[in-house]
Amino acid sequence: MRHKQYPIENLEILDAGAEGKAVAKHDGMTVFVSGVVPGDIVDVMVFKKKKTYAEARCTRLVTPSPFRVEPRCAHFGLCGGCKWQMLDYEKQLFYKQKQVTDNFSHLGHFDYPEPQPILASEKQYFYRNKLEYTFTHQRWLSDEDMKVRDEGGTVEVRGLGFHIPMKFDKVLDIRECWLQDELSNQIRDAVRQFAMDNDITFHNLRTHEGVLRNMVIRTTSTDERMVILVVTEFNSQVGSLLDFLGETFPQITTLHYVVNTKLNDSYTDLEVVTYKGTGYLMERMEDLRFKVGPLSFYQTNIQQAHRLYCVAREFAAIGSEDTVYDLYTGTGTIANFVARSAKKVVGIEYVEAAIEDAKVNSGINGITNTEFYAGDMAKVLTPEFVAAHGTPDIVITDPPRNGMHPDVVEQLLAMQPKRIVYVSCNPATQARDLTLLAEKYTVARVQPVDMFPHTQHVENVALLELKTEN
Secondary structure (H helix, E strand, O other): OOOOOEEEEEEEEEEEOHHHOEEEEEOOEEEEEEOOOOOOEEEEEEEEEOOOEEEEEEEEEEEOOOOEOOOOOOOEOOEOOOOOOOEOHHHHHHHHHHHHHHHHHHHOOOOOOOOOOOEOOOOOOOOOOEEEEEEEOOOOOOHHHHHHHHOOOOOOOOEEEEEOOOOOOOEEEOOOOOOOOHHHHHHHHHHHHHHHHOOOOEOOOOOOOOOEEEEEEEEOOOOOEEEEEEEOOOOHHHHHHHHHHHHHOOOOOEEEEEEOOOOOOOOOOOOEEEEEEOOOEEEEEOOEEEEEOOOOOOOOOHHHHHHHHHHHHHHHOOOOOOEEEEEOOOOOHHHHHHHHHOOEEEEEEOOHHHHHHHHHHHHHOOOOOEEEEEOOHHHHOOHHHHHHHOOOOEEEEOOOOOOOOHHHHHHHHHHOOOEEEEEEOOHHHHHHHHHHHOOOEEEEEEEEEOOOOOOOOOEEEEEEEEOOOO
C-alpha cells in the first residue's frame, strides 16, 4: 500500500548526503530532501517513509542558507546534471571532503591519517570534454509552454537535450549548458534548427520512430572537436545535416555518424563511420599525446585528470627497477603517464577496444616498457598471470564505482606489493576494500580530488603501504 504523504514545516537542513540529497532530522528520523542545501529552513512533503528514514520534496524555502547561491544555468532544477549549482563552491568542497571522512569512519575498519585538503577544480564551468544529447519528438513542456498551448498558441515540441532524471522518455530541450564551451552550445543549437527547418524527424523514445537519435560532442584541451551523430538510418537528409555541420563549423576536426536501430542508446558495439577528418582527436598531457577515438574512454575533466594522475604518480614513488601493475587501466592513460619512471608497467582492463587504444598510445609516445591485457580482472589477475609477468612492486588500481572484486583483493594480498595506490570514484566502496586490505596494509596518505564541480561526486586517492613484520 502506498504511504500517505504528509507535510513537515520549518525543517532545518543539517548536512549533505548521498546522490545529491540533503539531510535533516525530524522526530528521531533521518529525512532526505532533494534540491536544498545545508542551512536551509524549508517546508517539505514526505512521500516515502521507512522505519529509520523518510524521503521528502521541498514545497517552500522558508529561510535560505547563507551558503545558498544563485544557480547560473537557466535549466537548473529540471536538468539533473548540476545538482549542487545552488551551493557555494567552497561549501561543495567541504562536503566532498566530509564525504570521504564519513565513509572511511563509518564504513571502514582501518586507521587512516587526516586527508589532505581536497584539490579544487581549476574550472567550475565548461570543464567537461564530452556531452551526449538526445533528440526527442516530444520534449518536456514547461508551465509556460502549457499555458501558451492552453491559450491556443503554437508550441514547438521537438527538442535536443538531456533526459529528465528518472524519466527515460522525457527530454529537456537545452538552450544553454555551462559544462562545455560556447562553440559546443552553438553546434547543438545549429543542429536542432537545421533539422527543424529541413523536416528531419526526431526520435520517439517509446515507438523508436524518427531518424535523429543522439549527438555526442567531444573536445580536447588543444581545441580539437569531434561530433558523433547517431541516427536510425543514413539517408540524404542525414548527409545534408553532416555537410551543413562540416561547412558551418570548420572547428569540427572529425565528424562521425552511427546507425543505431536497437532499443537502447548504446552504440559501442556498432560501426562508427568517419564522415570528415581523421576519425580521432589528439589530447595532450605534459609531454605525452593520447589518441581519443569515438569509442575511447577518457577522463571528462582533463585539467583535473592531470592533477589526479600527478597525485597517483607521487604516491606510487616508482623507481627505475620497479614493476608496476595498473589495474582497470582503461585506455592506459595512467600506465603511460608513469611508465618512464618504471622498469615495466602491466595494464589490465575488461574492454578490449580500450586495451587496443592503450597500446596505440604507448606507440605514439615511443613507450616500449608497457604491456596490456584484456579480460575480466578477477579472471586475468591470477597466480599464473603474476608468475608469467612478474610480481609487482607497486600496484595502481582505479576500479569502477562498485569497487574491486573480492578475488582481486585476495590476489593483492597474495602479491604483497610494497605500495598500492587506490584511485576511487566512490569512497564508500573504497572504504570497504581498504578494510579488506588492512590485514597487510596501512593507509599512509589520502587525497580527495574534485573532478565534477556542482555535483556530489568526489574522487579519492589513497596510498597503502605494506606493513613491516614485527
